[in-house]
Amino acid sequence: MKLMFKILILSLFFFTITFGQVAVKDIDKTIFVYGGDFNKVFINYVVGLTKKPHPKILFIPTGAADNANYINNWYSNCAELPFIPYVLRTFINSSPKQKTFEEQILECDAVIVGGGNTLNMLAVWRAQGIDTVLRKAYERGIILAGGSAGSLCWFISGSTDSRPKELSFVEGLSFLNYSHSPHYHSEPTRQPLYHNAILTGKLKPGYACDDRSGLLFINGVVKKSVSQNVDNNNYFVSVVDGKIREELLPAEIIKE
Template sequence: MQRQLFIYGSGKHTVPFLDYMTKATGKQKSNLCFIPTASGDDEGYIERFHEVCDQLEVHAHVLRVWVNSYDDKETFTTIINQMDAIVVGGGNTLNMLAIWHAQGIDKALRNAYENGVVMGGGSAGSLCWFNGGTTDSRPAELSIVKGMRFIDKSHCPHYNSEKSRRPLYHSNILNGDLTDGYACDDRSALHFINEKVVKSVSLDADNHSYYVHAENGHIIEDLIPGDIIG
């Protein structure tokens, strides 16, 4: 069973990226589920997801965590297990992961990933799958957050759009607070199969993805060549 992950730098929904995810499932009309936990199940964000899905051949679903249990007849695990692909939105990574752990959603996602469900997302929805990265989930400044380690590398979203992201990511790798890892500009994405990069894509020629690592006390950014799908 192939384990697949598709991540991009920004949490904004786009037709090309969600279309790529659904096609990766191999299904003609896949069940695609949006998990907006990091944004507090923001209704505007959910509405935008449905607007994008209206342009795709998918069955659109949303997994909300801000619910009363007696209103829902299915568990979070049951919903996740019915999906072909799951996209996680942006927002507060730290709070999202805490809620997932308390609700057992992290374990359900791990099991689904191992069973071939395509996982992905942007911003918090890309950072969560790796071993760690920097986040604005805490007040005052960017800080380090640990992820779920589906891929045992670090990750940096918003690589080209937030000025502090790139230098801080470099600094954390150099001082050993983060491992080597992958960085994505806002409109660039990486597709992993069995924890290995198999394809890089972007929405335009100005956005890219990189493998970032330290060598002899210096940061090396290896550009991962990709195709434009926007």
């Protein structure tokens, strides 16, 4: 009897381990990035990605230093959309009534990161441990999204206007194994800087998005290119035979 009991326990243990591995593998890890121009169309697209009737969506405005007007704009854009909006503020004072950053992030169905200063935003996240929590959210299948600083943060590295005088480069969270350029054709210096950085090896090959276009990544791979109009596009930029190759990614037009 004791032997049979031990066999049963071991069988249950290995079944649990195996089942757990299968369950983890079955969770799709999703990131939606767009070049910029935070608006209802992209917010509504994220709502659809959750596949829930009234999802909880958390806005993170760290890049704009929790600017009150930016937060008000978030709530204004949310007014007629079918979800429950929240905001994660990082410029705060302690209070027993507040939830931790981890509780706020992991209780939601999707996270949308706003624009602003990418370098400062990432520094705050790393100091507060938010980067680690976002990785946990990603692994759990919580949708991650954002534009400008909110798109650049998910990649290995890319161009940023976070420093004085000129564009420079910043290291992201590396959830996506590519470089990135937001605002690709919206700002005249973005495209040539990105091309040169990839050509010289300063940046890995990667994805560039115009302001009103975006890319959906599932498990680290692009699954869909979308745009709000025919004038804004997404691109994959790489080096082939010593020259830059800019590949246009045909986009599905999306509307609110």
